[in-house]
Amino acid sequence: MFREYDVIVVGAGHAGCEAAAAAAAMGSKVLLVTMNMNTIAQMSCNPAMGGVAKGQIVREIDALGGMSGIISDKSMIQFRMLNMSKGPAMWSPRTQNDRMRFSEEWRLALEQTPNVDFWQEMAKEIIVKDGRAVGIVTSLGIEIKSKAVVLTNGTFLNGKIHIGDKNFGGGRAAERSATGITEQLVSLGFESGRMKTGTPPRIDGRSLDYSKMEEQKGDENPSKFSFTDTRPLDKQVSCWITYTNDDVHGELQKGFDRSPMFQGRIKGLGPRYCPSIEDKINRFAERDRHQIFVEPEGWNTIEIYVNGFSTSLPEDVQYKALTKIPGFENAKMFRPGYAIEYDFFPPTQLKLSLETQVIENLYFAGQINGTTGYEEAACQGLMAGINAHNKVHDKEPFILKRSEAYIGVLIDDLVNKGTQEPYRMFTSRAEYRILLRQDNADLRLTELGHKLGLASDERMKKLVDKKADIESLIQELKKFKAEPSVVNEDLSTLNTATIREKIPVINLLRRPHLGMKEIKSIDQQLEKLIGKYSPEVQEQAEVHIKYEAYIDREQKLAEKIGSLETFKIKSDFDYDRVKALSSEAREKLKRIKPETIGQASRISGVSPSDISVLTIYLGK
Template sequence: MSLFQDIYDVIIVGGGHAGCEAAAAAANRGSKTLLVTMNLQTIAQMSCNPAMGGIAKGQIVREIDAMGGYSGIVSDKTAIQFKMLNMSKGPAMWSPRVQSDRMRFAEEWRHMLERTPNLDFYQEMVSSLIVEGDNVQGVVTSLGIEIRSKSVVLTNGTFLNGLIHIGEKNFGGGRSGERASRGITEQLVELGFESGRMKTGTPPRVDGRSLDFTKMVEQPGDEHPQKFSFSAATKPLETQRSCHMAYTSNEVHEILKTGFDRSPMFNGNIQSSGPRYCPSIEDKINRFADKDRHQLFVEPEGWNTVEYYINGFSTSLPEDVQFKALSSVKGFEKVKFFRPGYAIEYDYFPPTQLKHTLETKLISGLYFAGQINGTTGYEEAACQGMMAGINASLKVEEQEPFILTRSEAYIGVLIDDLITKGTEEPYRMFTSRAEYRTLMRQDNADARLTPLSYAIGLASKEKLNAVEQKKEEAKDLIEFFENTSVAPEEINPILEDYNSSPMSQSDKMVKVFRRPQIALKDMLLLQDVKKYVSDNNLSHEVLEQAEIQIKYAGYIEKEKANADKLQRLENIRIPDNFDYKLLKSLSYEAREKLTKIRPTSISQASRISGVSPSDISVMLVYMGR
């Protein structure tokens, strides 16, 4: 008798951040789901830094949470520090970040998945896919066990033919201490997929008891911490752990340089592309030779551990060079290593081979999510996993796919960038990649996405009701400011503090609120405002929404208009089997790129590198526009 007699709706291969969100999304939509991973003890392992969020990444975590994913809740429950980054800039740039307890993070993910209905688990390596014709039909494990399914989501991370480098030494592995996955790349290439190699790295982990923190700069969390999840299931932190900042020096750089001839990055052992925006320490001192020091962030790995992560010291240099160099950093003179840093090379598949749903173009029912698509970062992987899980589940039910556009979510920007432009280096999300970041703020992710998620059967009715209530309360508060007047004698003392022109007669509060110098805290000093907020028991989130919508109304309306223009081009669909050879006026490069990527709309076609505005004009004329 076979271990698996039933046919699953969705099989998820890999238990990292992408795999966990994929499993949660598919199962919570009601699909019979199986998560297969090589080690159930390392589900949602934070294999690199113990943190979630950051610039643009925090927006993604908020979007996952708004959709009904688990990353925000797990991050809140296992946080040891919270910071809202970029607060000196406008709200479009504000980005939440938590320092996490690495062991508790993985444990909480495991608990949440085990409490999820419709989700089964199996520990073993998947060595191949069952493909019949152009359809995936399941997976085969390394023990030869066949598990049948209607769809498969591959979230293999760095495990596909993973090769770890420390100096001249290298060995197979998906993470330090874990074996690599073999067989899937070779099969996919045989099926016609194009593959490539990428690399990433991680710094040494050290014993905090061996460090002298008095020689470093303390980095505490926010005085009034917020949280990631919009859900009432989590609460802001009451106590926090500090991080610390140290600096390299010319002495440290000179020591590092002595190992360059033994570094796999410089001696030719590694030729694959690494993450440009998270370079190794040796890459930094080579590329930025004019800098006499670089920042190192010394981050605790949890509440009750002495292990520290040295953010900014990612390296694949020989372990003796790593140790000597780090020992020369102030505060690290007596450092003890838990483990050295290393680089890892792994297989990926250029994402231009995917549809917007993350389903492959070659094999029906097969989805890719995470680092297999050339991305880097937990957050980028997690949101892809969620979208792949949703779409695999919808396809099994023969329902319309779920696609987020560039003006709806950072998730939409990320996926569109990947499948339209591809990537030749590990892709990382930045706010600058989004054209409509004033619309897609971290604070309004729930208002943007929860109704969409509820419509496809993922977000709960309670979640939707909470969003609707928050929107209504913010709208009512804005109307209160628009309709209520304030007298000069009450507002002028506040205006004088900011050297702002005094009022000579009563006027609507909204006009005062729109002055650049005046903030919500100032308006809350007014008696009528204080009473309204108290009587209606308004939350910080509602107050913040009202303030942003009043202050940035002009910018928001302008971006909405631009997004509507984009949507009109998005609505001009290109048939699946369109023959670009028919358009003789297209440039050769445009014809080649359009044939390869096969965009679904004129808007997507316009974002393909090598397709010019004149090429788009040719297509619009041909389509009668």
């Protein structure tokens, strides 16, 4: 019935979809196994993609040739570029999406990928032979063979849903949990743990009074995620903002004695930066209100996502508290919020390729690694799919450095530091933020994606042309001299110092409050010169000119630290022979098995002196 596949991907969430699409695009025969074909790429939580640091990840996925950016663009109902009042390293794209269209677009994209087959059933076991993953066994007892397996189980591994004092098995609302795999992996020597996440109630939008809320519109000139020719929005749907108050908090507190979190029924740790509403009012008792974002679920649906009101309190407590929020007085609830506990596997058990150390050709991606968020899951899926394909075709693993991508930061953090709580990406986690901007993801990564066979020839040609245009514009701006008689009047109007003699216009562009838009306005010749180039090229040239010194400094630092990556460590290296290592460093190094001195230096518990000792020993 089944042929042998190159790669089997278990789970069709954000990680699984990216893994299947990537491996198939690179030429592998892929089987995507899911418990429900109707929930492929389901947005289990909020109907949105991107945000601070997460938007950078989506653009990186797109630049490499992944699909999340394209799918997000095709299904978006609102676009906003966050943090525009800050420097470009902090600018972060975010879309509000049509939940149903997002899932549909992903399924259509996968169905149109020739190398992807589908099977709807639960995978209950990995077939392991001679320490290598060679297929799966389904709940019907069907054996399907492959050369590699990618597990992207999300919240389904022994998932348990909590609503007040009720709990029941489930991987998501109205969907059963997956069993068997955790138990098998633990028996094979893996360490597992429990984590939790939560989701808010869903509301009938017709029952809300928006006149009591603040409207949050999309950007006036909306952009998009993908560097391809996906279309930006010409109309957008508004979100709304309202706030909790003392009455809301009072109603919630009445249910604390029935809270599974406060009563100890939930053992797993939840995401620190996305706490439940009951956790917020308990931890931040001094605050008299918390922000609530009212997010439409799509173009045509009336369903509303109540962002900021994640909860596992009893449904009657949830409802009473909701009706005390301004605008929610007559709210009708579609379904209550809930918390979900699930199994994960500490990611220090992985290689940087996301292949497990215990079983060869077995890869983990997404929430199984202790992360939270669609974007974090999707980028891991992409990398696992790439590396599973490379492994079965005898190619080197594809590893992104911390200085190359937020994706590299995320995976490096997981493998070397592990995580005790759901890991979420922030710009503060990256030491090379000026290099890793959302606007230059294609300049950083598309050439790498093209070499892999993921990014198309068309993308590569577009990149080459864009690079040439950026360099051309920068050189033209260096040559062009601004004349006092032409520009001074406009400079005064712009509240910036006038000039006494001709100077390169590039010097004006380096002023903090002058951008390309203002520069074009001070001289008709400049407007004509700059207008030859696309808005994207103008933006890149401006950022490069303004931040050139900072970019060069970070690049040199990255190169200096990157030199440690050339010191390779054999996988069977005996750390017990290095007597001068601290006991903690020896223990961590033996467990994580770093591939280079650079990786070893980033392991929590390995000190600089340990690295010096190790470098000297390896040098000998």
